Amino acid sequence: MVRPVSVLNVLSALIVLFALCMLLPLGVSFLYDDAAGGAYSQAVLITLVSGAGLWGATRFGRAELQPRDGLLLVALVWTVLPAFATLPLLLYLPELSFTDAYFETVAALTTTGATVLSGLDRLPPSINFWRCELQWLAGMGIIVLAVAILPLLGIGGSQIMRAETPGPMRDPRLAPRIAETAKGLWLVYAGLTLACILVFKAVGMGWFDAVVHSFTTLSLGGFSAHDASFAYFKSPAIEASAIVFMILGGINFGTHFLAFRKLSFAPYRSDPETRAYLVLLAASVFGIAYFLLATHVYPSYWTALRHSAFNVVSIATTTGFFGADFSQWPIFAPVWMLFLCCFATCSGSAGGGIKMIRAELMVRQALREIMSIIHPRAYLPVKVAGQRVENHIIFAVLAFMLIWGGSVIAMTMLLTASGLDVVSAFSAVIVCLCNTGPGLNQVGPGATYASLNDFQTWVCTVAMLVGRLELFTLFIVITPAFWRK
Amino acid sequence: MKIVILGAGQVGSSVAESLASEANDITVVDIDGARLRNLQDRVNVRTVSGSAAHPSVLAEANIEDCDLMIAVTQSDETNLVACKLAQQLFNVPTRIVRLRATDYLANEKVLGPDGFDVDLAICPEQVLTDYIVKLIEFPEALQVLEFAHGKVSLVAVRAFQGGPLVGHPLKDLKKDIPNVDARIAAIFRGDAPVLPDGDTVVQAGDEVFCLAASKDIRQVMHELRRMDKPVRRVMIAGGGNIGLRLARALERDYSIKVIEYDKRRCEILSTRLDRALVLQGDVTDEKLLEAENVSDMDLFVAVTNDDENNIMSCLLAKRMGARRVVSLINRRSYVDLLHAGEIDIAISPAQATIGTLLAHVRRGHITQVHSLRRGLAEALEAVVHGDRESSRCVGRRIEEIDLPKGAAIAAIVRGDEVVMAHHDTLVQAEDHVIVFVTDKKQLPKVEKLFEVSVGFV
Numbered sequence: 001m002v003r004p005v006s007v008l009n010v011l012s013a014l015i016v017l018f019a020l021c022m023l024l025p026l027g028v029s030f031l032y033d034d035a036a037g038g039a040y041s042q043a044v045l046i047t048l049v050s051g052a053g054l055w056g057a058t059r060f061g062r063a064e065l066q067p068r069d070g071l072l073l074v075a076l077v078w079t080v081l082p083a084f085a086t087l088p089l090l091l092y093l094p095e096l097s098f099t100d101a102y103f104e105t106v107a108a109l110t111t112t113g114a115t116v117l118s119g120l121d122r123l124p125p126s127i128n129f130w131r132c133e134l135q136w137l138a139g140m141g142i143i144v145l146a147v148a149i150l151p152l153l154g155i156g157g158s159q160i161m162r163a164e165t166p167g168p169m170r171d172p173r174l175a176p177r178i179a180e181t182a183k184g185l186w187l188v189y190a191g192l193t194l195a196c197i198l199v200f201k202a203v204g205m206g207w208f209d210a211v212v213h214s215f216t217t218l219s220l221g222g223f224s225a226h227d228a229s230f231a232y233f234k235s236p237a238i239e240a241s242a243i244v245f246m247i248l249g250g251i252n253f254g255t256h257f258l259a260f261r262k263l264s265f266a267p268y269r270s271d272p273e274t275r276a277y278l279v280l281l282a283a284s285v286f287g288i289a290y291f292l293l294a295t296h297v298y299p300s301y302w303t304a305l306r307h308s309a310f311n312v313v314s315i316a317t318t319t320g321f322f323g324a325d326f327s328q329w330p331i332f333a334p335v336w337m338l339f340l341c342c343f344a345t346c347s348g349s350a351g352g353g354i355k356m357i358r359a360e361l362m363v364r365q366a367l368r369e370i371m372s373i374i375h376p377r378a379y380l381p382v383k384v385a386g387q388r389v390e391n392h393i394i395f396a397v398l399a400f401m402l403i404w405g406g407s408v409i410a411m412t413m414l415l416t417a418s419g420l421d422v423v424s425a426f427s428a429v430i431v432c433l434c435n436t437g438p439g440l441n442q443v444g445p446g447a448t449y450a451s452l453n454d455f456q457t458w459v460c461t462v463a464m465l466v467g468r469l470e471l472f473t474l475f476i477v478i479t480p481a482f483w484r485k
Numbered sequence: 486m487k488i489v490i491l492g493a494g495q496v497g498s499s500v501a502e503s504l505a506s507e508a509n510d511i512t513v514v515d516i517d518g519a520r521l522r523n524l525q526d527r528v529n530v531r532t533v534s535g536s537a538a539h540p541s542v543l544a545e546a547n548i549e550d551c552d553l554m555i556a557v558t559q560s561d562e563t564n565l566v567a568c569k570l571a572q573q574l575f576n577v578p579t580r581i582v583r584l585r586a587t588d589y590l591a592n593e594k595v596l597g598p599d600g601f602d603v604d605l606a607i608c609p610e611q612v613l614t615d616y617i618v619k620l621i622e623f624p625e626a627l628q629v630l631e632f633a634h635g636k637v638s639l640v641a642v643r644a645f646q647g648g649p650l651v652g653h654p655l656k657d658l659k660k661d662i663p664n665v666d667a668r669i670a671a672i673f674r675g676d677a678p679v680l681p682d683g684d685t686v687v688q689a690g691d692e693v694f695c696l697a698a699s700k701d702i703r704q705v706m707h708e709l710r711r712m713d714k715p716v717r718r719v720m721i722a723g724g725g726n727i728g729l730r731l732a733r734a735l736e737r738d739y740s741i742k743v744i745e746y747d748k749r750r751c752e753i754l755s756t757r758l759d760r761a762l763v764l765q766g767d768v769t770d771e772k773l774l775e776a777e778n779v780s781d782m783d784l785f786v787a788v789t790n791d792d793e794n795n796i797m798s799c800l801l802a803k804r805m806g807a808r809r810v811v812s813l814i815n816r817r818s819y820v821d822l823l824h825a826g827e828i829d830i831a832i833s834p835a836q837a838t839i840g841t842l843l844a845h846v847r848r849g850h851i852t853q854v855h856s857l858r859r860g861l862a863e864a865l866e867a868v869v870h871g872d873r874e875s876s877r878c879v880g881r882r883i884e885e886i887d888l889p890k891g892a893a894i895a896a897i898v899r900g901d902e903v904v905m906a907h908h909d910t911l912v913q914a915e916d917h918v919i920v921f922v923t924d925k926k927q928l929p930k931v932e933k934l935f936e937v938s939v940g941f942v
Contacts, residue, residue: 377773379755379763388756 001485005061007073008054011080014142015051018081019044021137022088025130034124036092043087050084068482075477077142078465082106088130099454103461107449108134109142110468111350113222113320113437114460116450120227125208128225132212139219139350140189140253144182188256189350193218196245203237217242220249220350222320222437229445230310230323239310239323250277250317252348272385273346273356280344280356281316285309288333295330308333316340318352320437327444334440338427341436352435352467354404358397360384365394403471407433411463418455428452432463486510486846487551489577491537491567492558493520495815496583496609499835500555500842502528507928509846512546515558538566540574549575555842557583565589565601572602581605581842585726609838613813614730616837617786620811620830621735624713624784625706627692627830630855631699632866633898633917638699639670639864641857644691645710656683658708666905667697667705670895670921673858678923680893694857694864696895696919698903713808716783720744720807721761722768722798723789724754727813731788736761742777744768768798771805780806787812792819799828850935852917863928864895865920867935869912877934878918884908891924892931 026040065073085105089096100116107114108131120128137145193214200210209225216223226232230239248256251274258267268274289301289308298304310323315337326334343359345351364382371380381388408429415425420442427439428449438445443452449460466474476482486509490497493515501524505511511530514537515521521532535542537558548554554577556564564582571577582596582603589595589606596603619629627641644651649661655669672679673692679685687693687709697705706712717739721728724745732743732754741761745751748765755763766773768789779785785802787795792814799810804827811830814820820831836856843854843863853866873880877887883894883906897904898917904910912918922931 375762375764375777377764377766377776379751379765381752381755383756383759386759388752 002068002072002483003061003063003066004072005058006063006065007069007076009058009062010065010073011076012051012054012058014077014081015047015054015084018084019047019051021133022047022130024133025088025126028129029124029126032125034126036088036124036126039088039091040126042091043084046087047084071473071476071482074143074469074473078109078469081142082109085109085130085134088127092124092127097454099457100450103449103457104131105134106461106464107437108132108221108223109138110435110464111135111139111216111219111221111318111352112432112435112464112468113216114432114443114449114464115223115437116448116457118227118448118450120225121232123225125225128223129208129212131223132215132221132225135219135221135223136193136215139221139249140186144185184257184261185253188253188260189218191260192245192248192256196241199241199245200238203241204235205233205238209233213242214245217245217319217321218249218350220246220317220319220345220352220435222314222318224321230314230321236306239306242321243309243313246313246317246319246321247278247281249319249350250345252346253350254348255346270385271346272360276360277344277346277356280340281313284316284336284340285312288312288336291333292329297329312337312340315436315438316344318345318434318436320431322438322445325444325446327438327440327446334427338430338439341434342430353433354401357384358400361389361394361397362401365398400471403475404433407463407466407471411459414459415456418453418459420452420456428456428460429463432460433467435464435467486553487547488512488553488555488846489514489543489546489548489551491515491554491556491564492583493517493524493532494557494559496835496838497555497557498524498528499815500557500839501530503835503839503843504846505529507846512548512551514542514546536563538563538570540570543567543570543575548577551577553577553579553581553846555581555583561586561589565603568603569601579604581607583607583609585610607838607842609834610726610730612838612840613727613788613832613834614734616832617731617788617811618734621716621719621739621784623702623706624716624809625710628857629702630857630864632853632864632896632919633903635699636898636901637696637896637903637919638702639694639696639855639895639919640702640706641692641694642706642709644687644689644693646689647711648687648707648709650708651687651689651710654684654686655681658705661708662704665697665701665704666903667695667701668895668905670694670696670864670893671862671923676861678862678891680891680923692858694921696905696921714783718742718782719784719786720774720777720779720782720802722785722787722795722802724750724763725788725790727788729754729757731786732758732761744773744777768794769801771801774798774802774805782807784808785810789813792816796823796828803827803829851932861925862921862923863925865922865931867918867920869916869918869935870914872914876914878912879914881912882908883910883912886912886934888920888934889924889927889930891927892920892922895919895921 022040022044029037029040082102082105086101089101089104104116196214196217197210200214201207212225230242255267255271255274285308289305292298292304292308293301307324311326314321318341342353343356345353345355347355347357361382368380368382382394411429412426415428416422423440424442428443431437431439443449488504488509488511490501490511490513493513501511501513505528512533513524513530514533516536518534521534525532533542533546548571554571556567558564561584568580568582571580580603584606585608594600596606620626623629625642627643630639650658669681671694672681693709695705719735719739719741721732721743724743728743732741735741736758742764743754743761744764744766745754746767751763751765764777779802785807787798789795795812795814799812803810809829812828813834814831815834820833823831840854840856850868850870851865852868855864857864869876869878871879894906896906896919920931922928
């Protein structure tokens with residue numbers, strides 16, 4: 001049985017916490033003395049008051065959350081917090097509609113990086129900082145963060161953390177206690193971000209750019225403080241360092257955690273996904289570079305390789321930066337990149353999409369079916385890293401793929417029915433479900449999502465949320481069985 | 486010698502049986518009284534029933550008086566605890582422990598003096614697995630044994646019409662392969678041993694034991710029969726401890742199919758094995774064998790723990806076209822019934838594993854004992870110490886050594902060098918001497934030869 005009051009009580013605490021997160025851009029606003037200071041003061045106040053009010057109203061229902069409550073909490077956190085996050089934007093940009101603002105903050109929190117805003121370079125630094133901070137906060141998971149820093153919140157159960165951790169075999173327990181695990185993950189994440197900031201600064205960015213771009217690089221978010229994204233810097237060194245950190249962000253943070261703790265590369269080697277992930281990325285980068293040279297897009301292999309490396313890694317890791325307008329490339333290249341963003345990243349990473357492990361499981365399951373026809377009496381377990389994968393996980397992955405494919409078709413239909421051309425519609429659905437960002441044509445790297453009408457914007461917003469929570473969490477909450485007493 | 490054996494399972498009882506026949510005082514401890522009564526009916530041993538890991542039970546077995554303890558109960562943990570107790574409470578000088586889990590062998594501290602203090606850890610399943618793996622490496626051989634850390638090999642081969650040496654006297658071997666120093670250690674014709682000399686003529690059907698440096702062994706076998714195609718496809722019937730180990734050892738280099746009846750065991754097998762194909766079914770189910778192309782198998786190995794199943798599945802596989810079939814058979818009467826019949830090689834688990842134990846039971850400086858022809862003969866490796874005064878071997882030519890009839894020195898390993906024994910070869914101190922004994926009654930005399938007289942320190 002779900003207890004909405006208890007859930008709302010925990011949610012209210014998270015809202016208060018979220019208000020505190022707004023103090024950072026407020027500080028930035030003071031530092032740069034920009035025009036958005038007033039908007040932040042009001043936003044902090046409204047959020048604090050709403051959070052506190054909700055807490056007061058639901059105080060009587062405080063209780064330890066059960067797994068089912070956890071699902072509701074995760075669904076609410078991911079839909080309510082973006083609404084509060086829109087406050088500074090709406091207050092500072094009165095002409096922005098709630099639909100667009102909500103799209104923007106959902107794109108931020110789901111680390112999608114699709115934007116409806118243009119003229120980013122002219123926005124106050126605090127607004128850009130807020131967008132990028134949101135991506136960083138959500139990159140490792142909001143609940144994971146809450147578990148890590150607020151152990152007394154009453155959300156101790158690992159099931160709740162699992163509901164937002166990407167991947168089919170969700171046992172994120174690396175330390176004996178769930179809070180320790182969450183802390184470990186966040187330490188690794190924060191440590192890598194710090195390293196990224198220093199590297200970006202060292203290769204030529206200013207401090208502000210280095211910080212906000214590190215936020216969106218490690219979270220595989222893709223927001224930038226510039227309309228031209230990374231093309232703004234015109235620096236191969238910056239692109240190269242971004243590539244390294246994007247690749248790191250696409251690896252399971254549990255694996256990073258183990259590697260840091262043991263100070264060895266062994267965990268990467270024994271991880272079933274990392275190898276396939278790296279091989280696929282490398283093959284695609286070199287392959288597409290060759291393809292671009294062969295189709296005379298770029299005059300030299302080195303230029304082709306530079307643009308291929310940055311853009312392919314950016315899209316495949318579901319980050320969504322761009323260093324060149326890849327939608328102008330011959331169609332095979334961008335389509336291959338869209339394909340990559342569906343499968344490339346590892347489970348437990350900051351990336352979105354179906355995840356490498358599911359793709360591996362699907363391939364092995366298909367091979368198993370073929371083998372079992374040849375040898376009807378054979379025992380053919382699907383194995384990953386020498387461990388047997390239980391059948392129920394395979395079935396869950398199959399169901400996931402089915403719903404995922406169904407969602408792509410349904411949403412593409414909705415977008416085309418509302419008047420979008422099919423390439424834009426299909427690519428928009430894919431990149432939103434995979435939390436990538438730029439698609440093709442109308443939503444390509446040169447354009448923004450502002451050209452979509454309200455209906456289309458909402459479809460994309462839903463796609464991003466559904467994709468981030470890996471379908472089930474949201475779909476479960478809207479089934480009647482979930483609410484039955 | 487006073488020996489306490491813990492555990493009266495398959496290994497325990499066959500060890501007891503085999504040692505009891507050599508005039509040792511044996512006490513067997515087991516938790517299962519019925520099993521002990523059964524053993525006592527057959528073999529002249531004393532039995533104590535109770536848990537082998539309890540000090541009181543060990544005391545009841547008079548373990549403090551014994552010279553050797555052999556712990557071969559079902560459980561590794563019981564064996565280890567018993568071993569530690571035997572050392573600490575009862576001062577047993579030599580402790581042999583059967584260990585199945587390889588985890589215990591990973592760190593030497595576990596079995597060292599600060600750990601469980603094990604003198605020798607044996608794993609019968611591993612010994613059997615090595616035995617069968619060797620047969621696959623040398624598909625022509627009936628048995629392959631290694632001495633002196635693998636420098637010297639002894640192979641048993643059945644001579645076939647077509648081998649260059651078949652139908653010729655043994656001295657022709659030197660003419661055929663002049664650069665190889667090999668020695669025919671023994672020949673069995675039917676069941677009777679033939680003591681070979683240069684004029685002995687090898688006949689088709691003889692079981693010939695040849696000794697040579699390991700690198701030359703293929704050439705020597707080639708003298709006795711045409712060589713088979715190398716083995717590529719192996720079917721293993723039975724996925725127990727041996728089946729699993731065998732499949733793991735072979736799956737990298739050969740195409741392996743394992744048949745196992747128990748479904749849960751199948752799941753374990755398929756998890757532990759990477760490439761081998763695990764099939765669920767009865768090993769004597771001819772439909773299954775046919776569907777899985779038993780006729781294309783180069784080797785069919787039956788290693789279930791049921792003799793009848795092993796034999797039947799082997800006969801079936803052979804009839805259906807498997808090139809060679811190998812069966813584990815525990816009962817000696819079955820072995821004699823079948824060997825050299827339709828089943829190409831019958832392996833007796835007890836005999837194959839008992840060698841390592843025997844080396845510790847034997848007196849003198851015997852480092853290795855291999856049981857041949859299912860226990861009818863033995864090959865020993867002994868180190869000779871002392872000098873011409875204190876030893877009966879050192880400083881003497883081989884013809885001067887007073888070997889009983891039915892025993893022969895086949896080779897000597899000196900440092901890294903392998904010397905084939907001739908009548909005038911001089912034995913030096915610290916040589917490893919490989920002795921072939923075809924008449925087991927002569928064993929005590931052979932052992933005495935390698936003892937050093939009391940004055941030697």
